[in-house]
Amino acid sequence: MRERAIPEATVARLPLYLRSLVDMTERGMQTISSEGLAEAAGVNSAKVRKDLSYLGSYGTRGVGYDVEYLIYQISRELGLTQDWNCVIVGVGNLGRALANYRGFGERGFRVSALVDIDETKIGKPVDSMVVEDFADLERIVKEREISIGIVATTAAAAQDAADRLVSAGVKSILNFAPTVLQVPDDVSLRKVDLSIELQILSFYEQRKSALETVRRGKRLTASASKSTRP
Amino acid sequence: MRERAIPEATVARLPLYLRSLVDMTERGMQTISSEGLAEAAGVNSAKVRKDLSYLGSYGTRGVGYDVEYLIYQISRELGLTQDWNCVIVGVGNLGRALANYRGFGERGFRVSALVDIDETKIGKPVDSMVVEDFADLERIVKEREISIGIVATTAAAAQDAADRLVSAGVKSILNFAPTVLQVPDDVSLRKVDLSIELQILSFYEQRKSALETVRRGKRLTASASKSTRP
DNA sequence: GGCCGTTTGTGATTGCGCTCACAAGCGCCT
DNA sequence: AGGCGCTTGTGAGCGCAATCACAAACGGCC
Numbered sequence: 246m247r248e249r250a251i252p253e254a255t256v257a258r259l260p261l262y263l264r265s266l267v268d269m270t271e272r273g274m275q276t277i278s279s280e281g282l283a284e285a286a287g288v289n290s291a292k293v294r295k296d297l298s299y300l301g302s303y304g305t306r307g308v309g310y311d312v313e314y315l316i317y318q319i320s321r322e323l324g325l326t327q328d329w330n331c332v333i334v335g336v337g338n339l340g341r342a343l344a345n346y347r348g349f350g351e352r353g354f355r356v357s358a359l360v361d362i363d364e365t366k367i368g369k370p371v372d373s374m375v376v377e378d379f380a381d382l383e384r385i386v387k388e389r390e391i392s393i394g395i396v397a398t399t400a401a402a403a404q405d406a407a408d409r410l411v412s413a414g415v416k417s418i419l420n421f422a423p424t425v426l427q428v429p430d431d432v433s434l435r436k437v438d439l440s441i442e443l444q445i446l447s448f449y450e451q452r453k454s455a456l457e458t459v460r461r462g463k464r465l466t467a468s469a470s471k472s473t474r475p
Numbered sequence: 476m477r478e479r480a481i482p483e484a485t486v487a488r489l490p491l492y493l494r495s496l497v498d499m500t501e502r503g504m505q506t507i508s509s510e511g512l513a514e515a516a517g518v519n520s521a522k523v524r525k526d527l528s529y530l531g532s533y534g535t536r537g538v539g540y541d542v543e544y545l546i547y548q549i550s551r552e553l554g555l556t557q558d559w560n561c562v563i564v565g566v567g568n569l570g571r572a573l574a575n576y577r578g579f580g581e582r583g584f585r586v587s588a589l590v591d592i593d594e595t596k597i598g599k600p601v602d603s604m605v606v607e608d609f610a611d612l613e614r615i616v617k618e619r620e621i622s623i624g625i626v627a628t629t630a631a632a633a634q635d636a637a638d639r640l641v642s643a644g645v646k647s648i649l650n651f652a653p654t655v656l657q658v659p660d661d662v663s664l665r666k667v668d669l670s671i672e673l674q675i676l677s678f679y680e681q682r683k684s685a686l687e688t689v690r691r692g693k694r695l696t697a698s699a700s701k702s703t704r705p
Numbered sequence: 706g707g708c709c710g711t712t713t714g715t716g717a718t719t720g721c722g723c724t725c726a727c728a729a730g731c732g733c734c735t
Numbered sequence: 736a737g738g739c740g741c742t743t744g745t746g747a748g749c750g751c752a753a754t755c756a757c758a759a760a761c762g763g764c765c
Contacts, residue, residue, distance in 0.1 A: 254752060260674040264653065278712065287655040290712095291754060298714055306713045307761040323674050324681030331673075342572030348653055348670045354677075392680055393673065416683060417676040423494065423578055425517040433679045435672050440578045442665050443561075443623065444490040444553050446647040447584075449663045450622055451554025453646060484722060508742065520742095521724060528744055536743045537731040 251322070255296045261286045262293070263319045269312050278309035330357040330391040332415075334406040335398030336366055336376050339421055343397055344372045357389045362402070379409070386413040393417045400424040481552070485526045491516045492523070493549045499542050508539035560587040560621040562645075564636040565628030566596055566606050569651055573627055574602045587619045592632070609639070616643040623647045630654040 265285035269277055279297070283290040297303065297310070300318055304310045320326055331349070333340050336359050343349075344359055359371055362379040369376050377385060385391065394410035396403050396418060403422035410418055411432055420426050420436040428434050495515035499507055509527070513520040527533060527540070530548055534540045550556055561579070563570050566589050573579075574589055589601055592609040599606050607615060615621065624640035626633050626648060633652035640648055641662055650656050650666040658664050 252752070256678050257671075257675055259678070260668075260671040261655070263674075265655070280712085285655065287657070289754080291756090292752090294713065295715080295753085302714070304713050305761065306759075307711045307763090309712065322678070324677040325674065329673075329677055329680070338572045338575040342568045343669070345568040346669065349673065352670055352674065354670070354673050393676055417680045419672055419676060425491070425495070425515065427517070431683075433676055435676060437667055437669065437672060438490075439573070439576065439667065440582055440584070441487075441490040442649055442667060443559075443579065443584050444493075444555065444582065445487055446623055446649060446663055446665060447554040447559055448486050448489070448552070450559070450647045453661075482722070510742085519724080521726090522722095524743060525723085525745075532744070534743050535731065536729075537733090537741050539742065 251299045255299055256323075258286070258288065258292070258296055259319050259323055261288075262296070263316065263323070263325075266312050266316045266319070270316065274312055276305075276309045277312050277315075279304070282310070325353050328353045328355055329393055330355055330389050331393040331395055332356075332358040332360060332382070332386065332389075332391045332410075333395045333397055334360050334379065334382070334410065335396065335402065335422075336361040336363075336371060337397065337399070340395075340397035341371055343395060343421075344374065354393070357391055358385050360385065379406075382409050383413040386410070386415060391415065393419065396420045396422050396426070398422050481529045485529055486553075488516070488518065488522070488526055489549050489553055491518075492526070493546065493553070493555075496542050496546045496549070500546065504542055506535075506539045507542055507545075509534070512540070555583050558583045558585055559623055560585055560619050561623040561625055562586075562588040562590060562612070562616065562619075562621045562640075563625045563627055564590055564609065564612070564640065565626065565632065565652075566591040566593075566601060567627065567629070570625075570627035571601055573625060573651075574604065584623070586625075587621055588615050590615065609636075612639050613643040616640070616645060621645065623649065626650045626652050626656070628652050 262282060265282060266277070268285070279290040279293040283293045286293070294304075297315070300322055303315055303318055331354055333343055333356055336344070340359065340361075344356055349356060356374070359374050359376045360379045360382055361367060361376050366376045367378050386394075391413075392415065394407075394415040394417070396406045396410070398406050400423050403420065403424050404426055406422075407418055407420070407426045407428055411428055416431065417433045418426070418428060418435075420434065421438075423438055423440060426434060426436075492512060495512060496507070498515070509520040509523040513523045516523070524534075527545070530552055533545055533548055561584055563573055563586055566574070570589065570591075574586055579586060586604070589604050589606045590609045590612055591597060591606050596606045597608050616624075622645065624637075624645040624647070626636045626640070628636050630653050633650065633654050634656055636652075637648055637650070637656045637658055641658055646661065647663045648656070648658060648665075650664065651668075653668055653670060656664060656666075
């Protein structure tokens with residue numbers, strides 16, 4: 246298990262473990278078992294052990310994992326031992342909220358620029374920064390060694406924003422705009438879509454109500470038809 | 476394939492198809508092939524066909540799918556033919572941005588209440604609404620028939636917010652706070668975690684740089700060591 | 706030093722989702 | 736009416752991820 250190939254699913258969980266581990270040091274814990282970490286991260290212990298085994302054998306049998314050491318190893322694997330410069334493209338409601346969000350900085354993600362295409366916004370201050378011109382994106386990215394682009398524009402403007410980021414050399418994009426972006430294969434793209442999440446919840450919520458109705462129906466008629474269609 | 480059991484992965488893609496289809500009606504398209512829809516949604520056509528087949532046989536061979544009809548069927552399946560009332564718990568940066576976000580309303584999600592625990596915020600207006608007291612959550616949820624709770628508090632306050640939502644009868648929760656929430660089995664929980672997404676990007680970004688370094692190294696030394704450990 | 710309880714690391718197995726590939730079905734054109 | 740090109744719907748196969756289950760390894764205690 247020493248070949249470099251961490252499964253995607255594992256990569257997505259490492260930040261979760263990391264956060265739980267940081268909480269634990271703050272509570273003064275020295276070691277943690279896979280069982281304990283599993284509970285904190287909301288997964289099962291076998292998954293934790295398998296995930297961590299991809300990084301190496303950092304646990305001690307009969308004892309558990311050293312919290313500090315594990316934090317270091319996961320941080321290293323995730324590339325968090327260095328700082329990453331980010332640019333937020335689009336300073337609307339969401340862009341402003343992201344700019345103000347303190348959660349980024351604490352893990353080494355520095356918002357180094359805010360850009361917008363709207364002239365009325367350019368030059369205005371937002372969270373101890375000044376909004377710059379989208380037209381200057383290439384220059385800004387190169388000058389400040391920005392490696393991550395955060396797209397917080399409208400759906401209509403998002404593809405253009407992404408194209409410009411790509412041509413400026415950005416290889417990682419986080420998309421908040423409600424649209425599907427096309428990027429070259431060598432660019433990593435992740436998306437966060439608020440309204441899609443609500444729609445997924447809606448599906449399960451509706452199914453619950455439907456189930457409830459069926460159950461009530463059964464109680465009344467004492468016989469349920471097997472198919473909804475003849 | 477007529478038994479009610481739509482795979483989770485399919486449910487997560489239906490909103491994506493829905494959005495593409497709505498775009499298409501706006502451009503005046505009457506029918507669309509699985510190939511065309513696949514391109515718009517950024518997936519492959521076999522997946523589209525299989526996903527849609529779980530809803531029923533709504534396509535016409537040799538022609539494609541009727542856009543309007545498919546919109547109706549997906550909306551119905553996702554429970555979007557009715558409106559859903561939501562409450563946003565926590566009116567900080569993110570909560571305010573979510574309250575102002577126009578993307579929710581357009582798909583039948585109505586933000587019916589904003590609550591916070593901070594007395595200095597209670598009573599103040601935010602986006603044509605007034606922030607209410609978190610203490611009144613149960614009453615608000617029942618009076619306005621709220622079925623979806625959006626947690627936008629700090630990590631520390633999030634579990635309490637979730638507990639109160641659950642005890643008020645909310646069965647669907649969308650969590651934006653950077654922490655793992657515990658909820659009963661019959662409550663649907665989804666999470667959106669901004670900094671985790673960045674950390675995942677960081678992993679792949681680092682791997683790219685590492686690969687680049689190795690490649691450069693090879694060019695220089697014309698021989699690469701196989702293992703990093705002795 | 707040997708034994709015992711605990712916890713890791715990992716082969717084996719299961720399950721789910723994705724992709725392939727093609728028969729079946731539809732409209733159109735001649 | 737028959738043939739042709741196109742597109743759907745779906746069984747079959749495959750691969751990744753989750754889970755299971757247990758041998759191996761460790762610390763502590765007698």
